Amino acid sequence: MPAPVNPFKQALLDKRPQIGLWLALANDTTAEICGSAGFDWLLIDGEHAPNDLPLIQSQLRALAASPAHAIVRIPVGEAWMIKQVLDIGAQTVLVPMIETRDQAQAMVRAKLYPPHGIRGVGAALARASAYNRIPDYLATANDQTCLLLQIESMAGLAALDDIASVEGIDGIFIGPADLAADMGYLGKPGAPEVQAAVEDALRRILSHGKAAGILTGDQTLARRYLALGATFVGVGNDVGLLAVSTAALARDFKKNTEVETGAAYA
Numbered sequence: 001m002p003a004p005v006n007p008f009k010q011a012l013l014d015k016r017p018q019i020g021l022w023l024a025l026a027n028d029t030t031a032e033i034c035g036s037a038g039f040d041w042l043l044i045d046g047e048h049a050p051n052d053l054p055l056i057q058s059q060l061r062a063l064a065a066s067p068a069h070a071i072v073r074i075p076v077g078e079a080w081m082i083k084q085v086l087d088i089g090a091q092t093v094l095v096p097m098i099e100t101r102d103q104a105q106a107m108v109r110a111k112l113y114p115p116h117g118i119r120g121v122g123a124a125l126a127r128a129s130a131y132n133r134i135p136d137y138l139a140t141a142n143d144q145t146c147l148l149l150q151i152e153s154m155a156g157l158a159a160l161d162d163i164a165s166v167e168g169i170d171g172i173f174i175g176p177a178d179l180a181a182d183m184g185y186l187g188k189p190g191a192p193e194v195q196a197a198v199e200d201a202l203r204r205i206l207s208h209g210k211a212a213g214i215l216t217g218d219q220t221l222a223r224r225y226l227a228l229g230a231t232f233v234g235v236g237n238d239v240g241l242l243a244v245s246t247a248a249l250a251r252d253f254k255k256n257t258e259v260e261t262g263a264a265y266a
Contacts, residue, residue: 002140006091008041008069009146012171012211012231022237024049028062030238035066043071047096057088077103079110083119087126092146094173099155101162108168111145113138146170152178157201164208171211174201202228
């Protein structure tokens with residue numbers, strides 16, 4: 001029996017657009033709720049969210065029965081972090097702040113078992129192999145592991161063509177918020193200069209035959225990126241959805257109550 005097929009990786013190969021949501025609440029119940037919402041993928045954020053390895057594993061378990069594919073973003077590009085999240089069952093990993101070809105090559109090696117890479121052979125202890133109940137896991141896992149690299153700085157953009165030409169990378173994700181900050185537009189990822197750089201980056205990624213991805217809460221921009229050929233697009237996050245919807249409910253209820261109260265005393 002081989003390693004489970006990675007449907008997200010296959011979708012990228014087939015150039016089928018995949019729409020996703022960021023999970024930053026670090027909660028397995030939230031993940032489970034979002035898992036059945038209809039998104040193609042959900043990203044468990046280990047960079048900016050208060051996640052650790054056990055919390056990430058609990059969210060992977062919560063998503064196991066859902067149709068949404070789980071992606072894990074690690075805090076930084078370290079081989080040992082990739083090894084750990086793969087062992088707990090993630091098949092797709094996003095690595096932030098990639099700026100050089102050497103970094104990209106190191107991340108490819110980190111995701112692969114020897115002789116092609118340096119991933120430690122600990123599958124007998126791992127959730128990824130169903131605790132050694134998948135007999136052909138070691139022989140087939142490399143083919144189902146999906147590596148996404150995140151470029152989010154001017155240095156990364158300068159090296160984009162070198163990075164995108166590295167074999168073993170499945171997709172490249174542009175981080176508009178950090179890129180905007182590095183370009184001098186802190187908090188303004190929608191600035192025309194930033195958007196011009198983002199669109200150019202997406203085109204360059206696609207020219208290398210790699211899948212292109214991005215995150216934006218602006219639906220108009222999201223549709224623009226899809227029209228440009230972006231394959232995996234995040235359209236929001238659980239924190240933002242909760243913050244906006246709760247504030248709107250409280251505001252609307254209080255407004256209506258004030259109107260009704262005022263009418264009663266008219």
